[in-house]
Amino acid sequence: MQFLRAYARNPAALIGAALVLAVLAMGLLAPLLYPGDPLSLAGRPLQWPGANPRFPLGTDPSGRDIAAQLFHGARVSLLIGFSATAIAVVIGIGIGALAGFYGGIVDTLLMRVTEAFQTLPNFLLLLVLVAVFGSDIKTVTIAIGIVAWPPVARLTRAEFLSLRTRDFVQACRLQGLSDAHLILREVLPNALPPVIVYASVVMAIAILLESALAFLQLSDPNVSSWGNLIGLGRNVLRAEWYVSAIPGIAILLTILGVSLVGQGLNDALNPRLAGR
Amino acid sequence: MSLLEIRELSVALPAGADRALALDQVSLALDPGEILCVVGESGSGKSVTASAIIGLLAPGLAVVSGQIMLAGEALVGQSPEAWRALRGRRIAMVFQEPMTALNPLMTVGAQIAEMWRAHTDLNSRDITAHSLAALTEVALPDPEGALRAYPHELSGGQRQRVMIAMALALEPEVLICDEPTTALDVTTQAQVLALIRALQQRRGTAVLFITHDFGVVAEIADRVAVMQQGVVVEQGPAATVLSHPTHPYTKALLAAVPALIAPPPRELAAGSVLTLRGVTKTYGSPGMFRRRKAVKALDAVDLTLRQGATLGVVGESGSGKSTLARCVVGLLPVDAGDILIAGEPLPHGRCAAAGLVQMVFQDPFASLNPRRRVGDQVAQGPMALGTSAAQAMAEARALFGLVGLEPDAVARFPHEFSGGQRQRIGIARALAMKPRVLVADEPVSALDVSVQAQVLELLRGLQARLGLSMLFITHDLRVAAQICDDIAVMQNGVVVETGPIGEVFAAPRHAYTRSLLDAVPGRALFAA
Known part of the structure; x- marks a missing residue:
């Protein structure tokens, strides 16, 4: 209890926990929101995000839904x-x-x-x-x-x-x-x-x-891992940079979250160092 | 008007501490040329008083009311710059632990020179001359060598002399000594106390001397202030307070100071339970890449512990007494010689040895696992020897009762206990194994004097009830006088004198024993 209270007092640690929980939620919700294989062809390749309401994050060079890959990729990355x-x-x-x-x-x-x-x-x-x-x-x-x-x-x-x-x-x-x-x-x-x-x-x-x-x-x-998606975007990096950028941001936020949780744990487990 | 006046000073502790105020309406006055001793147990606020005077309150502490006046000048609420100009120059401080108060990477000379470099505009040749004079004044054996030495090359007493030289370098009006001799051996303590006394008289410095030891008070104080829980409960001339205390807390503290008189010898059954023959232990064995000289921690030690008796092993730090304890319980292997318990050498198997000898450790905070319930820590030993969990826990509860704790306290964690209570748990843990010999390594050194008396009383009572045989390691001759039947005096790994404690104290044969007895502080006052 004391540990949780020490942890909750640290705003950065709470942001980190929220990020990690968000990624966890993405992974859990993936089969509900995007049932079926995320690697199956879904539409015309390389549609920009927002161009087609069916694909809010666009499609990759093979015409697969990036949003579906992102959600399923959360499971793979966390696993x-x-x-x-x-x-x-x-x-x-x-x-x-x-x-x-x-x-x-x-x-x-x-x-x-x-x-x-x-x-x-x-x-x-x-x-x-x-x-x-x-x-x-x-x-x-x-x-x-x-x-x-x-x-x-x-x-x-x-x-x-x-x-x-x-x-x-x-x-x-x-x-x-x-x-x-x-x-x-x-x-x-x-x-x-x-x-x-x-x-x-x-x-x-x-x-x-x-x-x-x-x-x-x-x-x-x-x-469908995030890394695979970045790899797919490599060949179209100059024109359709979003293919690599979207999973890149996902990785960035996940690692930021994990690191902030680690820092928060450190401060909560070493109360004498906290607050410096 | 006094030189230094503390007027109704109150200092608040951070929220959630065990009390609201670290200092509650503390009023003290200090005149030039006088030594005021502030005495109290841990948590009494005596060190907070010192840090408030020098403006170095720990983070979280804050002055809420009252004032500190130095020669008519208000100190509370000054700017940091004003404090800096004051510290060292008009108020100086000597700390408890001279090793951590000195920078290990700077020579002593460079550290003393900083005093003049920071506060005066003398040139470096004058500074060196001043440094040398300062070290000469504190009677260091080789002042010029000491200037070039690093702190680790000096002994504890020499380091404390350097600290005193630094504190007095700029001839401050007020010198604050915060337990300056607590980390020192008793003979060194006597020398440092005499030095502080002599310098203070020569210069007319006002000294505020913080201590927990009434023996030291009796040696050095002109006036005494007794603190309890942040309140000054009694103050007055040393002679009056020490011989005619009025406040019950002062009376209790004074009564808890053990007398340096050996108790009358007890009737004991014949036979010995622990015998040491020619035990030798050397640290740092010589080898191709070892630069350090081998140190003989134990040199052909012969000792006998009588059945049901307490054998005290006394000596200063480095005398080998703790090594002796660890060799006897089997935590350290010996190089030569025999340790026989009930006529047999200690078996190699840990389980077989557990029932023969157990140990009570010095530091009550380090000797219990902070993450496990205390009952489990007591019961796990018998369980390892095959006792059922239920029975072991029942025995643990009974033992908690025996050592004066609530049996229900077995379910608590170590941090919920005070130092004295933890030491009782350590004793219960040792007794749970029903050992033939109990080795107690400085079991009361880390405790306040009143708690010390209680734990010694407990050990005496347990010995009478259970017929315990004890090897009792201590540096404090007063403590030894409370509990030991026989005594062995150690110096540099050699036992220089043994015998019944009454005989050794009354007629010490060895010069070292005599010097130890002479150095006990407050001997004259507490002899009766």
Whole structure:
């Protein structure tokens, strides 16, 4: 309750929450407003927004309804965002927790692996994974999760390093509790707040990475994602720029929303830093 | 008219605090050449008084009424520029923690020089000469070396001397000392108190000295003001207030100061429960890339804890007493020697060790997990050893009753308890494992003196009822005198003297023990 009140006191955080909820609503309403396949041909290609009352946001170079693709694309973008973030956070917390809690040789090994991942540019690694394993939507999501976990692991490790020597953890050791209990029940709940905040960053990165893949036409062509739509507009960018601009704005607002939510969470979880 | 006058000063706390006013109609007066001690427990408003005088109230605090007069000049409501000209030059302050009050990236000389650079237009050669003179005056062993030293290269006492030199650099009329010796060892504290006294007398500075320790008051104060909950409840000459207190709160505080007299020896059963033989622990083992010198934290320590007795381990910071505690409970491995509990070395399995030895920690705020209910934290130990959840929780409720808490408090979270109550929870958590030996590492050092007395009373009572054997680590000889049967004095990792506490206090054999006893503040006053 106290947490919600702290969060609600921050106007930027509320705007962020409203944006994310709006995108969520778009995804939920998509099948009601635009039943049927958004990728099916709907009318004459490249109609400008407002030119035809049937297509308020116009049509793309293949004559598909942009509004329908936008609404269905919200589902895809959010799904990829949440799933890839979940994968990255689970891997990151697992590796970071083990490295930070045990230290020594375990820490050295796991952190060298993490650094190996971090030194490769994210997007190149993603391209390689997609090139090798194919580009259907599941593979793309998993691949994004795999390239996004190292910062989560480093953050979790840092929290664990400082928490594992606290008196309350030592007291639990003396009570005869297992390492699993110490990690999961004592340290992890205290280490989680910064990781949750960082998860919003991971989510923004995941949505952007998928869009970038789609722009290069390397994402799943059989789903109507925002990135695919931007990619379709690439060839007509100078004359019919709206094809790329409309989904671009959608991505911009979604990422803005997610980032503001993250900032709001940060302020609400660290009340001492709020108001600075 | 006094030099510094605080007239009916009221300072408001932010909305939602535990009370409306941090200071409520506080009136104090300070004359040149006198030391006024403001005493009180945490939350009494003594530090807020100091920050109001120097115009550095924490954000959220605001003066609502009253006035502060310095030599007839009103301070409340001045412009920030006027405050800046005043601070350092006419009112100076010495803080509690000298390490955080000094900039770790600047040499001591550069930091002292800033005083003259900010407030005067002396040239740099004169400034260096002044800095050197200032450091010489506070009796630093090597003033010229100290000028070039960085704060981490000095000891705590030396850093506090530097702070005092900086505060007195511009010969201020008023010096505010906010718990300046609380972070220091007892022998260093005695030296710093003597230094403040000497400088103050030589220069006729008016000193406002904030402290929680009545021993320090007895050492240094001319006059005393006692604060409780933002109100000055009693003030007067030190001798009168200390020997004939009138307000019940002052009486209670004075009564809570433990006497430095060992209790009569108790009858104890024969036999020992904990034996240490030649225990050695070295930090920073030498290696190719290690630059730091290896430090022997424990050097061939031999100790014996008698069954049902309390063995006090006393010493100053760095003496190895906390390392000793952590080695005994098995949190740190030893390099050499044996630690035997009931004749056996501590088993490697965590569960097997849990029933033999438990620990009570120093910091009541760090020793409980803030995100879990306190009852769960007490009950989880027995549950890990196979007790059913229902029975473990019933035992936890009984233990809460035993340590003087409401049994229903098991469902609450740590932040809902005060420091003293948290320490009781820590004791309950340790007792839940029914240990043979209880190790208490400075269990009352973080507590106010009245709460300290209650927790010591609790430990004494529990020992009588449960026959506990305790290893009691403390830096405070008064506390040791309250609870220990035997005592071991440690210096630089070596036990220099052991014996029954009465004998050691009455006739200390080792020079270090004597210096520790002599340095206890307010010894003359509270001896009786």
